Amino acid sequence: MGNLVQAELRKTTTTGLWWGLLIPTAVLALGWGLATGLLGQFFVDFASSSDVDEVSDFLGVTPDQWKVSLFGMARAINISTIFPMIFGAMAISGEINRRTITTTFLTAPSRMHSMLAKMLVYVLWGAIYGLVIMLFVGLGVVFTSSAGQLPDAGGWAMLTLVCVMSSILMTMFGVGVGALIPNVAGTIVLLLLYFLVIENVLHGVLAYLEVPSVIGFLPNGSINGLTGSVAVDLFLSTAGVVPPEIEDVLRAIAGAAGALDWWWSGLVFLGWAGVVFAGGWAVTQSKDIT
C-alpha cells in the first residue's frame, strides 16, 4: 500500500495540475477575504454611526466589537473549497479520460488498492489546499477589517481546523464523484451546477416549505454547516445573550441556515463522501477497461 501511495503522490506532483488549480484557489480565497472583510467593516461602521441601539442591546456589546469577519470567512472558505473538490474529481475521471488507468490497474494488487491509495493522497492534497485557503482568506480579512472584528487566537485555530477539514472532505467527495461519473467534463459540470445552483435552489424551496432543518443533511448544506456553525458559535461566544430569531438570521448570514452543529455537519458530509465513494468504487470495480 505504501508503494501505491507513493506512486499516486508522484502522479500528482509530476504534472502541473496541483498548482494550476492552487493559484486560482488562492486568488479566489484572497478576493473573498478582501470583499467580505470590506463588507463587514462597512456594516460595522454603519451600525456604529446610526442609532441601532436595539441590535446592540440584543448582542450585548457595541458594534465595533462584533466579530463580523467570521461570517465572511465562513463564506469565503465554502466557495474556495470548490477548487480542491474539482482537483479531487479529476483523480479518477482524468485517468480514465487519458487511459492511464490501464497501467495503473496493471501495477496494483487490485482496483480497490488503487482507489484507496488515491484517496489517501487526495486527503493530503485536500489538507494542503485547506491551509492555503485559510492563509489567503485570513490575509484578505485581516487587511480589510479592524482588530475588533477579528477572532482571537482560539477562534483562528478553530477556523483553520474546520477550513482544512472542509477542504479535505470536499476533495474526498470530488474523488468519489469522479469515479462515479468517469468523464472529466461531465463530473466538473455536474459538481459546479450542484454546489453553486441546484442545492441553493433546493435550500430556498426547503426554507419556503418551512423545513429548513433538512438543509443541514444535504451535501452543500452540511459542508457549509461545518464552517458556518463554527463562525456563528465563535460570534455568539463574545456577543452575550442572543434571541433565537436573531441566531437564525446570523446562521443564514454565515451560510449555515438549518445546519447542525459543526461536528455533526462534518459527519453528515463525511457520510455523503462515503456514499459517493462507495458508488464510485462499485462502478470502477465492475468496469471493463477497453
Add this chain to the structure above:
Amino acid sequence: MHDGSGLIAVQNLTKQFGSVTAVHNLSFTVSPGSVTGFLGPNGAGKTTTLRMLLGLVKPTGGTATINGRPFHQLGQPGRVVGAVLEAQGFHPARSARNHLRVYASAIGVPDAQADQVIGLVGLGSAADRKVGGFSLGMKQRLALATALLGDPQVLVLDEPANGLDPEGIAWLRTFLQSYARMGRTVLISSHLLAEVEQTVDQVVIISRGQTMFYGPLEQLRQSQQRRVLVQPSDINALATALRAEGVHAIEQLPDGRLAVSGVDSRHVADSALKAGVSIYGIQEEQVDLERLFFQLTSGQYAGHAPAPFKQQGGWA
C-alpha cells in the same frame, strides 16, 4: 500465491459486449521458453482476450490465468506480468522518466530500474521530454519500458510493432527471442502473420473470436501443400501425362506456367521426360503462410479465391 510456472492458460473464454460476441469459447495455453504469436484479423478478439487475461475486462464465461491464478490474485502483478496494450495512455505533460518512476513506485522497484529500462528501449536521450511530444513509435517503446519495469516472468504485447520503425521492429524481434530464451513467457499479438513470422515459435490463430489453429509455426508450414511451378514446352501434353498418373491438382497460372500440387519437382520432371515434353524452368513454390493465414481467418472466401485461375486453363 501463484505457482511461478510462467504458464498462461485460457479456457473456454467468452466475452459478450451487448449483442457483439468478441470472444467465443476460446482455449489455448502459452508455455515459457518460446515466443507465441496471437494472430487474427482486425476485430478477431485479440485485444479483448488479452485484456481479460490482464484483469481489465471481465469475461462473460471461462477463465484466463497466469501462473495458475487469475490476474487479481497475483499479489504484486507488476512483478509477474508486464503488458503493452493498444490504447494504453500516457499523461502528455509527464516526462518519460517521471512516467516510469510513478509506476516503479507502484510496483515497488527502485528508481534506478526506471532509468535502466528507458535506456534499454532506446529512449535515453528523450527521457526528460514530455510524452505529449512523442511519436507513436516512441510511445510504443515507452510502453514496453513500462512493461519491463518489474522484470516480469510473463510478457504480453498487443500489436507492439504498430508505429515502430524497421529498426525498432528488428530490435524488438531479437529482444523478445532472447527474453523467451531466458525461460520466460512471451505472448505477442498481431493482425499480420508476416510481421511476427520470424519472431514466433508457436502460434494461436483466431478468427471471429474462435480458435482456428493452435500449435508450432513449423506444423502450420507443413500443413501447407507445396506446389511445383513448371514451364513446359507443351502444357497440354504435360497435364495429360500427369493426370494419367493420377495427379489431378493442376492449375494453369496467368503467366503460362503450370502449378502442380501433391508431388515434388522430381516427379514432375520425370513425367515430362516420359511424355517427351521439354522443361524450360521448374521450381518449388515457397510456403505462402500469409495466404494460409488468410484462408484460416476468412474461411468463407477460401474456397472461391483460386477459382478464377482454374477457369483460365482450357484443358481443365
